[in-house]
Amino acid sequence: MTNSKRTCLAADVGGTNIKVGLVDEDGRVLARQGFPTASGRGPDMVMADIIRHLKGLAAEAPKGRRPMGLAIGVPGWINQADGVLLKAPNMPGWVNVPVVEIMSRAFDLPVLLENDSNLYALGEWHGGAGRGLKHLLVITLGTGVGGGLIIEGKLWYGAFASAGEIGHQLVELRGAPCGCGGRGCLETIASATGMTRLGREWLKKKKETLYRGEPDRLTPEMMFDLARRGDPMSLAVFRRAGEALGMVLVGVFNLLGLEGVIIGGGVAGAFEFIRPRLLEIMNRGLVVADPARLKLVRGELGEDAPLAGAPALLRALAG
Amino acid sequence: MTNSKRTCLAADVGGTNIKVGLVDEDGRVLARQGFPTASGRGPDMVMADIIRHLKGLAAEAPKGRRPMGLAIGVPGWINQADGVLLKAPNMPGWVNVPVVEIMSRAFDLPVLLENDSNLYALGEWHGGAGRGLKHLLVITLGTGVGGGLIIEGKLWYGAFASAGEIGHQLVELRGAPCGCGGRGCLETIASATGMTRLGREWLKKKKETLYRGEPDRLTPEMMFDLARRGDPMSLAVFRRAGEALGMVLVGVFNLLGLEGVIIGGGVAGAFEFIRPRLLEIMNRGLVVADPARLKLVRGELGEDAPLAGAPALLRALAG
Numbered sequence: 001m002t003n004s005k006r007t008c009l010a011a012d013v014g015g016t017n018i019k020v021g022l023v024d025e026d027g028r029v030l031a032r033q034g035f036p037t038a039s040g041r042g043p044d045m046v047m048a049d050i051i052r053h054l055k056g057l058a059a060e061a062p063k064g065r066r067p068m069g070l071a072i073g074v075p076g077w078i079n080q081a082d083g084v085l086l087k088a089p090n091m092p093g094w095v096n097v098p099v100v101e102i103m104s105r106a107f108d109l110p111v112l113l114e115n116d117s118n119l120y121a122l123g124e125w126h127g128g129a130g131r132g133l134k135h136l137l138v139i140t141l142g143t144g145v146g147g148g149l150i151i152e153g154k155l156w157y158g159a160f161a162s163a164g165e166i167g168h169q170l171v172e173l174r175g176a177p178c179g180c181g182g183r184g185c186l187e188t189i190a191s192a193t194g195m196t197r198l199g200r201e202w203l204k205k206k207k208e209t210l211y212r213g214e215p216d217r218l219t220p221e222m223m224f225d226l227a228r229r230g231d232p233m234s235l236a237v238f239r240r241a242g243e244a245l246g247m248v249l250v251g252v253f254n255l256l257g258l259e260g261v262i263i264g265g266g267v268a269g270a271f272e273f274i275r276p277r278l279l280e281i282m283n284r285g286l287v288v289a290d291p292a293r294l295k296l297v298r299g300e301l302g303e304d305a306p307l308a309g310a311p312a313l314l315r316a317l318a319g
Numbered sequence: 320m321t322n323s324k325r326t327c328l329a330a331d332v333g334g335t336n337i338k339v340g341l342v343d344e345d346g347r348v349l350a351r352q353g354f355p356t357a358s359g360r361g362p363d364m365v366m367a368d369i370i371r372h373l374k375g376l377a378a379e380a381p382k383g384r385r386p387m388g389l390a391i392g393v394p395g396w397i398n399q400a401d402g403v404l405l406k407a408p409n410m411p412g413w414v415n416v417p418v419v420e421i422m423s424r425a426f427d428l429p430v431l432l433e434n435d436s437n438l439y440a441l442g443e444w445h446g447g448a449g450r451g452l453k454h455l456l457v458i459t460l461g462t463g464v465g466g467g468l469i470i471e472g473k474l475w476y477g478a479f480a481s482a483g484e485i486g487h488q489l490v491e492l493r494g495a496p497c498g499c500g501g502r503g504c505l506e507t508i509a510s511a512t513g514m515t516r517l518g519r520e521w522l523k524k525k526k527e528t529l530y531r532g533e534p535d536r537l538t539p540e541m542m543f544d545l546a547r548r549g550d551p552m553s554l555a556v557f558r559r560a561g562e563a564l565g566m567v568l569v570g571v572f573n574l575l576g577l578e579g580v581i582i583g584g585g586v587a588g589a590f591e592f593i594r595p596r597l598l599e600i601m602n603r604g605l606v607v608a609d610p611a612r613l614k615l616v617r618g619e620l621g622e623d624a625p626l627a628g629a630p631a632l633l634r635a636l637a638g
Contacts, residue, residue, distance in 0.1 A: 134478070135477060135478050147574075149574065149575075151470070156575070156576075157576065158454060158575050158576020158577065158607070159453070159454050159576050159577060159578045159608075160576045160607055160608040160612075161576070162576060162606075162607040162608070163573075163574060163575050163576035163607060164574065165573040165574065165606050165607050166573070166574060168569070168573045168604065168606045169569070169570035169573060169574070170565075170566040170569045170570060170600070170604050173562065173566060173600070180604075180606050181603070182569075182603050182604045182606075183603070185604070243492065246489075247489040247492060248570065250487070250488070250489045250501075251488035251489060251567065251570055252574065254482075254484040254485070254487045254488060255466075255468065255482060255483065255484065255485060255488070255571065256468075256475070256477050256482050257475075257476065257477020257478050257479045257480070257481060257482035258477065258478060259478045281489070281492070284500070284501050284502070285487065285489050285499075285501045285504070287481075287484050287487045287499050287501075288477070288479055288481040288482060288484050289478075289479040289481070293479075
């Protein structure tokens with residue numbers, strides 16, 4: 001039995017962990033490995049780690065079939081034409097790293113670099129919840145809020161090769177400070193960091209909650225568990241996240257007339273608690289389409305999404 | 320002397336007035352006529368008015384050169400493929416009007432229908448302040464707030480043929496009621512209606528102002544004059560409009576990475592008073608581009624903009 005599908009290699013570089021995978025052309029992850037990002041050791045050592053793990057995976061590719069290429073997602077700004085990671089906010093010292101050059105020395109394959117949110121979006125579009133849509137936005141709710149916009153079946157880069165930044169839509173002009181230097185961005189409310197902040201504010205006000213731990217130890221995961229038990233704090237935090245997301249998505253849909261939005265990322269598990277208020281705001285605010293006609297769902301691929309985006313990236317840039 | 324440029328006919332149908340024009344292929348308006356919209360007399364009579372005025376203009380076209388077509392902008396939702404005006408919120412009774420069919424009976428020319436904001440955007444892009452840009456948004460600040468989005472040098476329609484609705488971006492979740500049925504839309508603040516409302520609220524609170532008239536008689540034009548004399552009310556209203564516009568434009572730029580935004584419409588005259596706060600918000604909120612690299616200017620064509628969009632529309636749909 002031979003697998004007739006072509007494969008590709010993929011790496012998803014995060015500030016904390018790195019995942020590498022062998023992926024078939026439909027975006028199915030055939031094999032994966034994960035390991036911590038030793039980012040303090042500098043880009044060269046980390047790249048060497050990635051190469052070693054990828055070589056191991058490449059050996060598992062179906063016999064006689066070379067992978068069609070290697071796609072790498074990184075958490076920062078890139079110059080895609082040169083294959084350079086310009087800056088990664090959460091990885092100090094990672095400035096102007098020639099990722100594609102380094103990888104091309106190790107692999108005799110086409111190598112492409114992409115922003116991690118964009119690769120995630122390609123994954124959900126190509127092999128996940130966005131399959132078959134032509135115009136969609138994929139939002140990742142994680143430590144921050146990221147996004148990738150697909151228009152006419154292609155990643156949208158805009159005039160400055162850095163579009164899709166949904167996390168820094170302004171929802172509260174005088175809101176909490178954001179890592180971007182602004183205030184009141186979506187990210188200050190709907191990210192893991194934002195939700196934790198909102199939960200701690202609730203605790204500080206000594207409002208009713210089932211949470212009994214130290215405010216410093218509160219996490220979105222705990223709030224997710226507590227929300228299932230009806231905890232007022234956790235429900236309020238997720239409701240607020242849905243509200244902020246709703247404000248942003250009303251704007252996005254009214255401006256762009258997309259077919260759908262996919263919500264992924266580590267905090268998307270709480271989507272069931274975020275969704276009701278989000279829909280309420282959208283039902284009230286949409287002027288271009290009936291909300292019932294829009295696809296608004298949780299992502300299907302979870303942590304595999306960026307790996308699943310590899311074949312779509314390689315194909316889009318090849319053709 | 321013959322004019323070697325091709326021409327086209329254009330009509331801009333508004334709730335109050337109608338303008339028709341003879342336009343050259345670069346978007347220059349060679350001749351124009353304006354008359355009131357007798358919308359209460361029903362679509363058939365109004366269409367007859369438009370046809371009569373257009374016939375007059377067509378007679379002025381350079382000898383031996385037939386206009387290349389007729390483009391009509393209407394203030395409502397359309398089905399472009401069928402050439403039907405589905406609904407015009409400010410023109411009661413104008414429902415499912417087969418505009419293209421009616422016009423085609425009167426003129427042996429290609430006839431195209433477009434939403435008025437979109438036609439306005441095409442005009443500023445083709446022959447005004449947006450010339451040469453590939454990705455831009457044109458916003459009209461008038462009775463309402465309209466918009467037309469141009470992406471890759473083409474009007475963007477989205478999946479529901481009704482995108483570009485910038486007026487109903489949500490800026491204040493619990494803000495003033497909007498004509499769309501929602502609350503706190505950009506239009507409730509940055510339109511002529513919104514600015515008048517804000518001015519009247521200021522008067523009701525008996526805050527300091529140079530305005531001495533009845534609150535009911537206040538208009539944006541008066542506030543524009545008063546702002547030049549340093550009136551605190553008028554300056555505060557325009558500042559608030561700049562703030563709301565800034566919130567929306569931060570989101571639009573971060574998401575789409577456009578090259579520019581053109582601000583047109585009847586209230587754009589006050590742009591000098593709106594701009595400072597708008598830039599302040601954008602400087603703080605943009606994460607994808609240096610605000611200095613973005614074109615953010617007042618439209619150049621004023622009321623001629625929709626007429627100037629006619630050749631761009633006819634060409635885009637022909638090719």
